[in-house]
Amino acid sequence: MFLTRRFKHCPSCGSQVAYQVPADDNRERATCTGCGAIHYENPLNVVGTLPVWNDQVLLCRRAIEPRHGKWTLPAGFMELGETTAEGAARETDEEAGAQIELQGLYCVHNVVQVGQVHLFYRARLLSPVFNPGPETLEARLFREDEIPWDELAFRTVRETLERFFEDRRRGEGYGLHSADIR
Amino acid sequence: MFLTRRFKHCPSCGSQVAYQVPADDNRERATCTGCGAIHYENPLNVVGTLPVWNDQVLLCRRAIEPRHGKWTLPAGFMELGETTAEGAARETDEEAGAQIELQGLYCVHNVVQVGQVHLFYRARLLSPVFNPGPETLEARLFREDEIPWDELAFRTVRETLERFFEDRRRGEGYGLHSADIR
Numbered sequence A, B: 001m002f003l004t005r006r007f008k009h010c011p012s013c014g015s016q017v018a019y020q021v022p023a024d025d026n027r028e029r030a031t032c033t034g035c036g037a038i039h040y041e042n043p044l045n046v047v048g049t050l051p052v053w054n055d056q057v058l059l060c061r062r063a064i065e066p067r068h069g070k071w072t073l074p075a076g077f078m079e080l081g082e083t084t085a086e087g088a089a090r091e092t093d094e095e096a097g098a099q100i101e102l103q104g105l106y107c108v109h110n111v112v113q114v115g116q117v118h119l120f121y122r123a124r125l126l127s128p129v130f131n132p133g134p135e136t137l138e139a140r141l142f143r144e145d146e147i148p149w150d151e152l153a154f155r156t157v158r159e160t161l162e163r164f165f166e167d168r169r170r171g172e173g174y175g176l177h178s179a180d181i182r
Helices: A084-096 A155-170 B084-096 B155-170
Strands: A017-020 A029-032 A044-053 A056-062 A075-077 A100-111 A116-125 A136-143 A177-181 B017-020 B029-032 B044-053 B056-062 B075-077 B100-111 B116-125 B136-143 B177-181
Touching: A044 A084, A044 A100, A044 A155, A056 A084, A075 A084, A084 A100, A084 A116, A084 A136, A084 B100, A084 B177, A100 A155, A100 B084, A100 B100, A116 A155, A155 A177, A177 B084, B044 B084, B044 B100, B044 B155, B056 B084, B075 B084, B084 B100, B084 B116, B084 B136, B100 B155, B116 B155, B155 B177
Parallel strands: A044 A116, A100 A177, B044 B116, B100 B177
Antiparallel strands: A017 A029, A044 A056, A044 A075, A056 A136, A100 A116, B017 B029, B044 B056, B044 B075, B056 B136, B100 B116
16 A cells, blocks of 8 residues: 555654645645645656567566565666656666666556556667666576566556567557556 | 755654755765654656546646646646555546546656656546536636647646647657656
8 A cells, every 4th residue: 555644753854743624625635733844645656667679578577575585677666856767767777777768658656555556668779788787687588488577566567568578569659558457 | 946945843843844965975965963864855747547438638727826726637646555556547537527447658757856656547537527626716628729738737738638639640659758857
């Protein structure tokens, strides 16, 4: 579940907060009992890429929790000061050390239970040589029939890979895909 | 600018926080000097619609700051527990009281300076009758030559409207658009 009611104290003044519905709102918000500040909790973006080299795609085996040891596309939380595309490229560099040319936004998947939106860009690998960072045990290329479907870390990764191989077989281009995962 | 360093106290225990780079990270994070918890700050999603009735689009005049009195597409912060599409539909109901059929995701604009991603869906209006909520002074339909270009609230609204009228003139469908606004 997403982390609702995670505020116990006010990040501004340190007083205790109470969850109550502010005037002209319709949801409970963390409201400071001291300074009156209201603190909102909202979904976060995870940004990543689907890097392709000829008929292979790049997956990374996770060296961190959650899903330690499982395979994922390079992705992570979008940071302040960057665009979704810049964040996707940064994560690809940090997790895989892969050289890429970023292509179009390919998937926007909602993961409602954890309060996340996962955005994946297609990317063209410029080299099949990788230099994975500390969050990755191993980065390697997989042909479709080699994908470790039962060892994927996240459902949005599975969804993105399934759509990609379908689109590739169909040969009519790579439009935007969205899925709601609950 | 986006609100970096907005944590002064730990939301968990109320102790003071220090901004420092955690082990195995490369950015300063709000780190509690008491319990050690790390609190992240990330971009937020604004979700909305571009509602269309024949050759007209729906705009709302804002009854709230920022940009009180300016015209906008119905949109607002995505909430926990909903998808991007559900949030866009909710905001359209709350701000305009408009009956719509939601269509495809149309724009994903990054507004880096304020740490926001604006996602707009196209929508088909089912009725030209609106029932604006307290955040809206007025909701009405505009033909292209009536759009109050100099009185629009946000650059992402301008960008979305410009792309829409271009795509409509071209008559080749409504693909996804992205713009980075800095």
